[in-house]
Amino acid sequence: MAAKRTAGTLALVGGGEFDAACSGFDAELLAASGGTQVVVLPTAAAFEHADRVAERAAEHFDGLGASVTPLMVLHRSEAEDAGNVETVRDATFVYLADGSPLHLRSVLKGSALYDALLAAYERGAVVAASGAGATLLCDPMVDPRGGAYTVGLGLLTDLAVFPYHGTAADHLRERSVDLLPPSAVLAGIDEHTALVRDPDGNWTVDGEGVVTVYGDGERHEFRPGDHVSLAR
Numbered sequence: 001m002a003a004k005r006t007a008g009t010l011a012l013v014g015g016g017e018f019d020a021a022c023s024g025f026d027a028e029l030l031a032a033s034g035g036t037q038v039v040v041l042p043t044a045a046a047f048e049h050a051d052r053v054a055e056r057a058a059e060h061f062d063g064l065g066a067s068v069t070p071l072m073v074l075h076r077s078e079a080e081d082a083g084n085v086e087t088v089r090d091a092t093f094v095y096l097a098d099g100s101p102l103h104l105r106s107v108l109k110g111s112a113l114y115d116a117l118l119a120a121y122e123r124g125a126v127v128a129a130s131g132a133g134a135t136l137l138c139d140p141m142v143d144p145r146g147g148a149y150t151v152g153l154g155l156l157t158d159l160a161v162f163p164y165h166g167t168a169a170d171h172l173r174e175r176s177v178d179l180l181p182p183s184a185v186l187a188g189i190d191e192h193t194a195l196v197r198d199p200d201g202n203w204t205v206d207g208e209g210v211v212t213v214y215g216d217g218e219r220h221e222f223r224p225g226d227h228v229s230l231a232r
Contacts, residue, residue: 008121009033010128010155010197012137014189014209015098015164017130018053018060021192025206026128027064029196033126035092036066043107044099044132046074053097066093079111089116093126096133098163101144104136109153118155124199127155131163140184147175158184159230166190166209177214185230188212195228203228 009032016022030038040057042050054070061068071087073079088094094117096104108114121127129137135144138159141152149160162168162176165188173188180186189195190209197203204227205211211222213230222228 007124007199009126009199010121010137011126011206012134012161012187012189012195012197013128013130013163013207014134014161014191014193014195014211015131016191017095017098017128018056019192020060021208022194023060023064025194025196026061028206029126029128030061030064030066030093032198033093037069037091038066038093038095039069039071039087039091040095040097041071041073041088041133042097042099043073043079044101044104044136045097046099046103046107048099050074050099053099057095057097073107073113076107076111079107079113081113085112085116088113089119091120091125094120094128096127096129096137098131098133101132101136101141104132105141105153108136114153121155128194134161134163134189137161140181142176142186147172148179149176149181160184160186161195162186162188164191165212180214185213185215187228187230188214193224203230 042053045053058068137155139152139154140149140160143150193207193209195211205222213220
């Protein structure tokens with residue numbers, strides 16, 4: 001699988017963001033960013049109290065010595081706003097919160113804001129995405145409506161993410177495994193767990209849970225500290 005942008009650090013989180021259980025890897029991501037400011041996009045939670053998500057993020061990162069800029073991009077028009085676009089382009093750490101991946105896609109796909117996110121990542125910024133965000137950055141993307149596949153944003157190709165892997169309904173997990181395209185790999189990421197890609201393209205597991213990788217009819221589990229191979 002290929003990442004279209006490889007200059008920054010990318011963290012795919014299985015869910016449960018802005019929780020004390022994520023403090024360890026969030027502190028490491030903050031250090032990798034070289035800054036003390038995190039731009040948080042609660043876009044996916046537009047219909048689930050996005051303001052509360054922003055408040056949780058601010059409290060969480062305050063405990064890590066950083067401040068949060070909540071960017072309330074909840075609709076498509078706000079993803080084309082020049083001020084929002086500039087904020088993302090200049091960021092050293094951008095965090096996509098959990099929620100609805102389909103709404104997040106409708107807001108970001110083909111937008112000026114998403115182009116700015118790619119530009120920031122290419123420049124060396126840290127990009128973290130939890131749950132819906134982690135799913136959407138990949139192509140193919142796991143469809144939350146039934147576990148099949150749809151089109152994601154494609155920052156990472158031939159990789160799909162199944163968040164909340166350890167606690168998800170068995171039939172959804174099994175459907176995603178069964179329908180996995182032959183060219184792709186599926187990474188099942190537990191809550192409070194991150195699959196992190198460094199600027200050199202190396203993947204490692206961090207957090208409290210397990211990352212389970214499916215492909216070619218095989219299943220492999222990786223625990224915190226393990227290096228992960230996602231090559232087919």
